[in-house]
Amino acid sequence: MVEKNLYLCITTLNNLRDATGEVFDEILKIYIDDATININLLRTASKENNFDQLIRLTHTLKGSSRNVGAIKTAELCESFEKSLKENPSCDLEMHINLIQSSNESSLPLLKKQFETKS
């Protein structure tokens, strides 16, 4: 049975913890830091209308989010990536805001995982 809430897939997180052992905490910390950096880079790319950069950053954030079970953020990235490819005149700021919001909601839940032991 897959356990998930709106923002996180707990099953994915538990599988990751099992697979990575004592490195799990470090992985989450890196994700948390990199996600924030990537979102800032998305804003910069958006201001510059750099669509290649936008697509690449969104794709990267989607992948890493999926790996750590941050499913809401991953879905929003997928949606944004699709919009960028199909409709370049979409509302860039709106998508980025949604992603940022989801990330901010996910972070505390992820930080809690540091304290969770198997």
Added chain:
Amino acid sequence: MNNPIKGDNITLSFLIVDDDQTNRLILETMLKRLGHLVNTACNGQEAVDSYAKNKQDMILMDVMMPVMDGYDACKIIKENNSDLFIPIIFITAITDDQSLSKCIECGGDDFLTKPFNNIILRAKINALARTSLLYKLINKKNEEMRAIHAQLQREHELAESIFSKISTPPATDGKSIEYLLSPQSISSGDILMYAEVNNHQYAMLGDFTGHGLSAAIGAIPTTDIFYKMAKQNAPIEQIARNISQKLNEVLPTGLYCAACIVDIDNNKGTIKIINAGVPDALILLNSDSDLIYFKSTNLPLGIIAGKSNTYDIYNYNIKEDCSLYIYSDGITEANNIDNKMLGQDKFEEMVLLSRKHGGFNSITKKMKEFRSSDEQNDDITLAKIDIKVGTYSDINPSDSTNWEEELHINNEAIKSDQAIDITIDKIKEHIDSKNLPIENNIFTIVSELLSNEIDHSILAMDSSIKEGNDGFHAYKEERSKKIAEINDQFIDLSIKVEDLGLTRMLTLLLRSSGTTNYPDIDNITVNDDKPHGRGLHLLKKLCESFSINKNNKTISLIYKW
């Protein structure tokens, strides 16, 4: 669950290529916990450089990366190492079929989607690892095969080098022999030998079954025996017998040498030919006349061993200038472009026409025109030996009534224990008594005469060694040792056969380099208690006369029948 696990007990080295640190760390941790070694790269260019340096066993490649994406990196790595199998697994969040298909098209071997599943990752790695190991094993075997092939090629070339040095006649003035040697492939199975010794022209054409090493193995002793015995003016029957014996010993079953051996005796004006399995030898007279044929009447050499082999020998008297042709079946069995054989008749036609038009060169030219391509189905060998008529002695051996010859048995012949065989063969060429007791007597006389001379006069053997237990073995060992060390020894034997009407007479006069004192033959007795001392007595008994001249150290005897 802190201990790393070695999947399937194989430790592999991995290259993880992803621009995202989180992804790199997840995969690196998973792989290290499985007991594998890991390098990482942030983009496609770093991946290409890292692989060039480290040659990892497997690559996990992200698709979308800055500087160089995964598709390009995969293509480059695969192209730069086209003789290797490098498993590349694309790690991707892409889900559309077209993009996934592109992963495979650019050279990827599998893909792994996100989120990474440890069990699926392990299964994919193991599957590709098995394939990779199999590939490496095949490569290793290929390398071994290449090395073996190279070694065989070197041995083949060595055999060819040896063979080509010994299988062509040594340089002559070019006037006596002309030849064509055309091997089918790198190494030939044909050999051609020629020697001019004491006004004899010796020639031998050999056609070995097989090529390459098997022919080279037989060619070496064959050429060695031929040239040594030609130098001794040995009878061709003896040459044939010795070669056949040796080939029977060294060649594997089923391999032999078809041959034609020729002795053109310009002292006496005779040609002796042994044809053992090759096409008809031909004599073309310079005057207008048909060809003279000498068909094969003997088994090829090497099939039967045994020093008692006899050979049919053609004896031809030289009456005018002529040419002798000997050739291998590669000539008559040569194919033209329509796959039709030349055949014996067409070849003979070429030979006849060459008498007045173009000589030997015209035959080789016509052969080339007939074949019209460089492809051959067999080795081609052809030799023409020119023979000039001379002034010969009245004693014509083919007359078989009166004959005489001076035989010089040199150090080599004595050393190789061939003195008796050479002499017997020489005598048998001229005596055909069809009477076995006569032949046995002659054999006994020659054997005893020469054995006595070699053992006691040249080797100075002490017959008393034969006495006692194991005496003959000791004598034989002592004799072998002494004979191996002789130098510059010889026996000159004058042989004369005369027809006296109702009887025939064999006269032998022997002189040698030996130094032993001869006994007083008038007082030779046989002691029945001793295992030696019978030879001279036997000679005295068999011969009409038997005498030893101590002053000029000669032995002479007369045998009548």
